Amino acid sequence: MTDLPIVRIATRESPLAMWQARFVAQKLTDAGYDTRLVPLVSGGDVDQRPIDGSRSVGLFTKRIQQALIDDEADVAVHSLKDLPTEPDERFTLAAVPTRETVSDSLVSPQRYDVDTLPKASVVGTGSRRRMAQLKALRNDLDIRPIRGNVQTRLSKLNSGEFDAILLAEAGIRRLEMNDLPRQTIELSQMLPAPGQGALGIEVRAGDTATLDAVSKLDDPNSRLCVTAERTILSQLHGGCLAPIAVLATIVDDRVNVHARVLSHDGRQCLNETGELDSPDAESTIQLATNIANRLIESGAREMIEQERSSNL
Numbered sequence: 001m002t003d004l005p006i007v008r009i010a011t012r013e014s015p016l017a018m019w020q021a022r023f024v025a026q027k028l029t030d031a032g033y034d035t036r037l038v039p040l041v042s043g044g045d046v047d048q049r050p051i052d053g054s055r056s057v058g059l060f061t062k063r064i065q066q067a068l069i070d071d072e073a074d075v076a077v078h079s080l081k082d083l084p085t086e087p088d089e090r091f092t093l094a095a096v097p098t099r100e101t102v103s104d105s106l107v108s109p110q111r112y113d114v115d116t117l118p119k120a121s122v123v124g125t126g127s128r129r130r131m132a133q134l135k136a137l138r139n140d141l142d143i144r145p146i147r148g149n150v151q152t153r154l155s156k157l158n159s160g161e162f163d164a165i166l167l168a169e170a171g172i173r174r175l176e177m178n179d180l181p182r183q184t185i186e187l188s189q190m191l192p193a194p195g196q197g198a199l200g201i202e203v204r205a206g207d208t209a210t211l212d213a214v215s216k217l218d219d220p221n222s223r224l225c226v227t228a229e230r231t232i233l234s235q236l237h238g239g240c241l242a243p244i245a246v247l248a249t250i251v252d253d254r255v256n257v258h259a260r261v262l263s264h265d266g267r268q269c270l271n272e273t274g275e276l277d278s279p280d281a282e283s284t285i286q287l288a289t290n291i292a293n294r295l296i297e298s299g300a301r302e303m304i305e306q307e308r309s310s311n312l
């Protein structure tokens with residue numbers, strides 16, 4: 001028997017989501033809490049149709065949040081890049097744990113990198129951001145949509161349907177697929193999605209007991225970086241599907257932010273950067289806002305709107 005209540009952790013059933021939930025459970029166990037996993041099926045995992053704008057927002061995260069509202073669970077574990085930026089007063093982002101690597105990887109049996117992929121190779125990605133950046137680098141490639149969780153995508157690669165696929169390196173590492181033949185793509189060639197490689201852990205607003213437990217998992221630098229990235233995404237009215245790439249990093253108490261907006265064919269590409277010493281939440285949000293405003297002045301919102309209405 002224990003005086004502390006059991007912390008119930010909601011998760012999707014995909015292997016990556018289960019890994020993330022177990023990771024949080026282990027950290028809470030280390031801190032002396034009893035935990036229980038509450039696995040849930042979400043629309044995003046079952047639906048194999050190509051993602052379009054109308055069904056996309058919160059596809060992966062809403063079902064898990066619902067479990068908090070229904071008091072089936074106390075903690076929602078999300079991949080932060082899948083969590084919509086619109087604030088929701090019913091929840092508190094209690095922790096952003098130390099971020100995994102932010103890079104994307106090109107997965108192929110031949111370990112091709114972006115430059116050695118044979119001409120006209122068929123490359124699978126479900127992300128407009130990856131598609132647009134790859135097109136900008138290699139206009140000859142045949143980039144096609146691919147859906148499903150990491151395992152499903154790899155089976156489509158192995159069956160020969162694709163010559164290569166793009167995946168977040170963070171997911172590959174979490175799933176301990178260290179032998180997967182791949183090349184990490186240079187960040188100068190491909191910037192990640194806002195929040196890529198980071199987890200976001202939500203609790204019910206006002207649930208101070210769970211907040212106390214989960215906030216121990218927060219890494220202030222990781223939180224600051226994803227705050228900058230998500231601020232830019234939110235101010236561009238991007239949503240999770242827009243071809244927007246942002247990376248914030250902190251080195252020696254200096255934050256560096258690089259944001260990129262592309263057309264889907266990669267022909268138009270806007271870049272803005274900024275840096276700041278001794279960043280705190282307020283000054284970092286201001287820096288991100290300035291970068292977003294410069295992108296907007298260069299026509300970013302019109303580009304994003306055009307991409308939203310275009311069929312790929």
Ligand SMILES: NCc1[nH]cc(CCC(=O)O)c1CC(=O)O
Nearest residue numbers: 079082167168170171196197198
């Ligand atoms: N959209 C699915 C998703 N959400 C988070 C990750 C990877 C892990 C991460 O970025 O935190 C993935 C798979 C992928 O993009 O390859």
